[in-house]
Amino acid sequence: MGDKVRESILNRVKEAKYFALILDCTPDLSRKEQLSVIFRYVHEKSDKTVEICESFVDFVEITDTTGKGLSETVFKALENYGLDIQNCRGQGYDNGANMKGKHSGLQKRIIEQNKRAFFVPCGCHSLNLVVSDAAKSSVPTVTLFGTIQRLYTLFSSSTKRWSLFLESLSRSEESCTGIPLTLKELCITRWEARIDSLKAVRYQIVEVRQALWDLYDDPSFEDDVRSEANSLATMLEDYGFLISLITWYDVLFQINLASKMLQSKVINFPQVVDALKSISDFLVDFRENGFVSSLVKAKELAEELKVEVKFKAPRLRRRKKHFDYEVERRDENEPLTDPQEKFKVEFFLPLVDTAYSAVEERFEQLNAKTSKFEFLFNLDKLPDRQILLIKCQQLEELMSDGADQSDIRGAELCDELVSIQKLLPKEG
Incomplete structure (x- = not known):
């Protein structure tokens, strides 16, 4: 068969x-x-x-x-x-x-x-690689996703622990849909789907921490399980962790929107480019304003958790000077002493810059193809005949085998496009 x-x-x-x-x-x-x-x-x-x-x-x-x-x-x-x-x-x-x-x-x-x-590279896979590159950009990022996975593993490895977790959520005000958000395992292959893993913690962090405390206080659980619960509860109270959680959720939310568009059956080249440009524009704006926004949202979470809004004091490390001229460059010689600025430099900027450069690199080929074919995707708004003829002749050359054979004749294609435009049904 x-x-x-x-x-x-x-x-x-x-x-x-x-x-x-x-x-x-x-x-x-x-x-x-x-x-x-x-x-x-x-x-x-x-x-x-x-x-x-x-x-x-x-x-x-x-x-x-x-x-x-x-x-x-x-x-x-x-x-x-x-x-x-x-x-x-x-x-x-x-x-x-x-x-x-x-x-x-x-x-x-x-x-x-x-x-x-x-x-033409797979758009969704390219987007996956963008996030994958950014996820390796700093220690706080690795720590964030490692903590999310540890949370899922701790509660999902036992039906008793999972029931305890669900009971803690049921005592909360629940999500805006009226349905508590449960922890999700990190997806290894679909990075943009990790937003589901972060969402439960992002919007229910108080309840998740309470579940960890309940687990820690219950003597019926093994000592190593209780110790892990205590370690994770302490991590959720860290101000740097809260900023990492907020920042990554906002980035993945935007990327997930584009990913859904790229999976549409009817999407075309120009629409793909527009979706990618929206990510690029978002990252440019986010680099300028995103850190301040994340600080504000993280402060709100910290107040919900009733924990101190304070970074851990940075460990000062001085780079050994090998040459006399190096003392002239203070930015390379003097360590950052402001914890907030240090966190921005070591976590936020590497994340955004890595994602932005990855977007530009991954879709370079796609943009090149789009420039050749995009005039065919909107027959309602064809350029004037002279420009259209030039584009059709360029397409004829592109579709040539390098000798005298080509899939199309540019002049004929131009005439056909102008003629068929009048026959197409008008939108609306």
Whole structure:
């Protein structure tokens, strides 16, 4: 049955002629690396309407995960499917070095065979990597996520402890929806989903701390469990932890909004770029005003917890001077003594700057593609004919095989776009 389904899908792809490849590698339960193969193509239905389809066709075992090994596997698979790599017009996968590498990655090796197989990185995976990079930017960030995971592990490892936790939440005023928020395990692969893990602590930190105290005060629990509860309760009362919690929740909230947009079935290039620009603009503004905002919100949490609004005194470290001229640079020679400024420099700025640079880097290729195709995504607002003709001719050159063959004729495409614009239904 599987062979028949695969044969049917491949026949559709061959009828469409042009296709895009969507690939991903993942280990199965037996620890064997497998490549999932998905084709994206246009299918004409019996009623003459068309639809864009994405169809899974195979798992292919991988023994060599380098760019060279992956490319050999992909070319062999296409040969087995009876498909010509020259008809490939797109390739999309994650931003791993073996996949996206500019010199020896899979996308580069496919483009060497067919320059019209344009590579577009997976938007959501790119966003994941942005957050993943930022999550390694400082010790307070690592401590924050480690503490959130410790909280989940402590309560979820025992039904008795979980019941105690739920009982503590039931005594609270509950969330704005009337339903208490429970702790969530940190997701290893979907970083933007960690907002769910932070949300329960962000909005119910008083109740979570009370659950830890109840656990600590109950002599029926093991000593190591009670000790862990006491350690975590102390951590929740730390002012630096509260700022980290607030800051990361605000950042992940914004990224999660964009991530949901990127998962839409109908989103196009310009909309993706707009979503990414919203993140970039947010980070720029957040760098200027976010720390002060986080301080205000953290102070409110501290007042709810009835704990002191105060940073831990920083440990002073003087960097050894190797050269006489180094004394002239006070910023490198003198340690920061203001705890608030030190926390901003060591936690807040690395987080925001790392995320911003990662956004710019991860979506560089996507922005380059968008500039070539974006005029096709809004036929209601085509540029004037002269500019449109230039864009169509540039697209003709882009869709050329490097010789005399091109998928389109720029002048004809220009005429067709102008004509079809009059036939399109008006919105609203």
